Amino acid sequence: MTSLNMIEAAASRLDGHVRRTPLLSSPFLDEIAGRRILVKPECLQHTGSFKFRGGLSAVTALDPEVRKRGVIAFSSGNHAQGVALAARMHAIPAVIIMPKDAPALKIDNTRALGAEVVLYDRVGGESREALGQGLSDARGLTLIKPYDEPQVIAGQGTTGLEIAEQAAELGVTQAEVLVCCGGGGLTSGIALALEDRAPEMRVRPCEPDGFDDTKRSLASGIITRNPSESGNICDAILTPQPGEITFPILQRLCGPGLSVTEDEALQAMALAFSRLKVVAEPGGAVALAAALFRADQLQSDTVIVTISGGNVDPSLFREALKRYA
């Protein structure tokens, strides 16, 4: 179970390796939202998403003897790149199991970061778990899960330590903190950090409409699955359901979830472009979209927003600009 001590320990291990992303703002966004908006752009993190924090936390927490045999992860996206770079920094092998039909660019980037990419046939029903287990057993690799892993949550939680410090520098101690939420690693990590460091802040998970498993699970008190697992542009945060480890943390610490449409996510991407000069991917823009377009469901004078990643297909980004910039 992740504790504040674990987050602080992760922060010291990550110090000097993880980028301390700034806290951005724009009077134009404040005007749309009708309140003060502060933005934590984790798209500026190494590998283009917060996932590097969790990947590096997990890799650095391993016993050196275990670590040197290498790590393995399942991911078609940001977690893959985060783990690959963390492994490269330690000069250890990283095996990333990716679906054969993952975008070529993501496969290339993961390989370029030094990982061995093993492709599996998602459509043909090949079991990635069996494939992964076989590789782990044969080579002694340690599996790094994307969110249901205490050291990964601790790494993501370092984002929360920074938010508390940077907001305090601006005189802000009370705020709703909107976090883009897939399996809940970033959301639960930030919530744990803020519980101690900024107890008057409340985390609100943000998701795409139709893939709002966390919002619905929080409302019902029971882990609830999404009806489908794909079919939304917010690919980075489409998880089937909240994690077994993350959900109890979310339940204890977070306020009600928020959800937005795909169009609102695209609009938020266009506004992040024109007003903040950062590149957000659709899943990374849902919290900003909620801050801008769900004002009626928010209470605090200041809202802090994460942009969780910026690994977006250029043609989709162009479409967002064409329609909304």
Next chain:
Amino acid sequence: MTSLNMIEAAASRLDGHVRRTPLLSSPFLDEIAGRRILVKPECLQHTGSFKFRGGLSAVTALDPEVRKRGVIAFSSGNHAQGVALAARMHAIPAVIIMPKDAPALKIDNTRALGAEVVLYDRVGGESREALGQGLSDARGLTLIKPYDEPQVIAGQGTTGLEIAEQAAELGVTQAEVLVCCGGGGLTSGIALALEDRAPEMRVRPCEPDGFDDTKRSLASGIITRNPSESGNICDAILTPQPGEITFPILQRLCGPGLSVTEDEALQAMALAFSRLKVVAEPGGAVALAAALFRADQLQSDTVIVTISGGNVDPSLFREALKRYA
């Protein structure tokens, strides 16, 4: 004449108001450049460019009695927004004289930042200087020049103080520092700061081909004009010639200039998008373009690059992505 003391004094006045932009990097950019590239993204500065530093430095340096009467500036772009926001922070009037044919968005943004925009007919030959002088005399406004003004140079120089500190944290004390150069305010300010704080760094001004007045002036030792004043997408840095105050500083401290094509600037914008997740305008991307595509004219193992601004028309940005991302 701007001194290190003035830059340090500007840094204390700006502290807490100006954003400390991070130092970014990507292994993919290093690979293209064949060396280590560190990027200072001033596009993330308030108003989307470094110009806010100089504007705020000049406004805060004024005698309070003089300041409260207000300020005036000539600009169709980034300097306008920088001065407007600086004035708004002090609740003083700001008059910005802009050409009638400036992009509507830039006029709107400047107004939205609280400035009074006065339009003049650039094509019809109306003298903006006479217009400005009339307004200054009538209202007691202080003119804030875009670069040939010691307190503006001091403000831009705070970027150099940050570069020296942030590079030192990464263990970098030797580097060529590539700066996007128009009139030379940012370039000379950074060069003055580094002269003391990182004497083994050397500033290299970067410009678009055909508008490389600084490069040619440095080569000849005489201030040399560009043959034309418009007709290049790098609008933010198209100045007729180096400044009277900035040029002697550049001459004393900077290495030879570099210049790049418009296509290379667009390519650098696309790479800043995909690899750094920041939005660069064409003029703001010339230093990155030089780092990537003029490797043969560079010597140092590490090159530090400024992205001076991100206020780019969405359709031009889409074009850059379409062609190069």
